[in-house]
Amino acid sequence: MSFVLSQGTRPFPSTPSDTSSTPLFSDQSGHEQVDNSPSSQSSGILNVNNGSSDHMQRYLVVSKIDEIFAKMIDVLADGGDALVIPYRRSSQGEGGVLRFPGSSVNEAVKFTRMMRIMELARQALMSGRIISKRNIYYQDPDLFDNQRNVNELVDSLALTLGVAASKGLIAGSLTLTMKDDTVVSCMFDQDPGETIPPASMIKEIHFGDARWVLVVEKEGKGYADLATLEFLNLVHSTQPFMPILGVFDSDPHGIHIMRTYKYGSPRLSHEENARVPGLRWIGVKLEDVLRAGVSASEEDGSQSSLGESSQSSQSSQSSFGQFSQGSQDSALFGKQITKAAVYDESLLTKMAQSIIYCLAAKGGELDDEEKEQLGEIQTMLLLNVKAEIQAIDNMGDLSDWLDEKIGVA
Known part of the structure; x- marks a missing residue:
């Protein structure tokens, strides 16, 4: 990492x-402390504890x-x-x-x-x-x-x-x-x-x-x-x-x-x-990979089902739907996106349960980040697919993708 x-x-x-x-x-006991003077409090300095x-x-x-x-x-x-x-x-x-x-x-x-x-x-x-x-x-x-x-x-x-x-x-x-x-x-x-x-x-x-x-x-x-x-x-x-x-x-x-x-x-x-x-x-999220695949297909003049899906609708849902309906034979599938294994499904299910348990413990609603995570997990379970970071670079330009993502973060 x-x-x-x-x-x-x-x-x-x-x-x-x-x-x-x-x-x-360090204080007199030798433990690490934070400089709590007025000039440093605004820095949000972490109290580093160097214990035994x-x-x-x-x-x-x-x-x-x-x-x-x-x-x-x-x-x-x-x-x-x-x-x-x-x-x-x-x-x-x-x-x-x-x-x-x-x-x-x-x-x-x-x-x-x-x-x-x-x-x-x-x-x-x-x-x-x-x-x-x-x-x-x-x-x-x-x-x-x-x-x-x-x-x-x-x-x-x-x-x-x-x-x-x-x-x-x-x-x-x-x-x-x-x-x-x-x-x-x-x-x-x-x-x-x-x-x-x-x-x-x-x-x-x-x-x-x-x-x-x-x-x-x-x-x-x-x-x-x-x-x-x-x-x-x-x-x-x-x-x-x-x-x-x-x-x-x-x-x-x-x-x-x-x-x-x-x-x-x-x-x-x-x-x-x-x-x-x-x-x-x-x-990287499945939506990013699918859209990158659509763009790559359009640039190559491809008439794949993913390309047809993107022409009829620009929404990520249409891309997901078309993919799940039989794009396994497309040039994209098997190269940039692979099928999820049984242990992948097990891990996804456990993470979804963990998010739901946290919701129950809090007694409230999921925040936006948790909703996004749960949505991505559900999409992977629905489509039974996964992809690596390299998929973005293989189908386009990872640097351009990063510039776009960092710019709106």
Whole structure:
């Protein structure tokens, strides 16, 4: 999951000039507090609570690294044949090991790189510093050879130690000042973007000329991690007038991921800052894909049923109706729009029930956003179809579509 901060395409309500930097300070107990002076209250600065749980997690990871090193020392003391580092490449895969001496030169090099990464990670954890994957690479570029090697090994180490590697990436007009006074630039010169750090480690946020935030479900990242949710919550709290816009796949999981961003996840219910209530869902929706398909067919001179439907009516309902009546043989179906699976229907039904349960709990009516979500869920169930973000680009121009959506958001 990644998101972009940009200066946008149209003016939004201005915020006080002092919100370009978000100052935080520590009270006598050492806990993070908000600068509540009159000049900062208008900024909507979030109260970042850096409690004991962060320290416990840090030392737990340190103890696991120390355990690996201790076993190596025991092997050397006992005259063992090989040093071993536990190694997992995916959350689903079985655990393996890296050995030194290894079965090949490549394994020996990988072992050495992992040793160096564990050393740097331990130093950072003990000092309370943030160290990014890019920082790790520049600590020893001759050893690591390229950034990709670092990225893969850090992710594998996170899996091995049972801690979550940050999945969120950020690029845009934003600069972060960390508590150790290191500065992280999120400008677009980083490919694919800067890893989002834990919000509890951020001292200041410099928004530059950012005018909106675009959250994009991409890179196979799926559901947002805690660091991403808390960071977006921090941005929304410190800049409440800055729109946070979301683009997700037009499928059950896309809607579910969007709702997780906006309303939070049940498994993170104890984390009050792990949601982004100000998120605006701008797409992708089935209506967008169907209309893009209609436009593409008309440009090609196609006489498909979708094209005929659009000529008789410009409403989205006519497009939906014509599609459901037999457009499965059209050029659009099977390429940009696919049939929903049984598990998709199950997830859609559960989300619809969740919205209805919330309505009953509130004892009132659904708001406009909830009505839109429920309507999209019902449409997917009715048509039994789904689509990805890429469908818009395949049938037209995703940039033009984004310009239009951001302009009216």
